[in-house]
Amino acid sequence: MAYYAIQPFRLVEDPRVPTRNIVLTVHQAELIERLVGSGRYQNASEVLREGLRLVESREAEEQARIAALRDAARVGIADIQAGHFRIFETPDALEHHLASVVDEAVADRSAQANSE
Structure with a gap:
């Protein structure tokens, strides 16, 4: 396991910016090192923030899909109750x-x- 302390460099401690200690697998740590080493990200915090943005986006898409399915189910149930179906x-x-x-x-x- 690899351990990371995600604490951006700050001259003055800012209580509005929370920090977290996380435990990573060796694979995850190597991925972060590779991404930072490629120059695509400046540090591990940037990599993790990008990952969290992707998770947040995926969660929003999933919630939208669930809402659409619920709406479709409501329409279907209403049609059945109104007798709009075929056997x-x-x-x-x-x-x-x-x-x-x-x-x-x-x-x-x-x-x-x-x-x-």
Whole structure:
């Protein structure tokens, strides 16, 4: 394990900037050293801040996906409750219906492309 103390150089201690001690694997420490050594980042703190920005971005995207799925579920449930659904007697009937929906969508898109 590698140990890092993430403490940016400061002449005067600033209580508004929190510091953390973290434990890294050898692989993670080597990655940080490689990134800093490449000149892409000036120090380990920059590497870790970039990693945290990526995690924050991924978390925001995941929350947006979850919200979209919940909205879609609400719409679907409301449609079912309003009676807007079809019952298919066989899997083949469902496949036939889906194929016709796809064919219709492709034809509509083709017509749009030709009109532009």
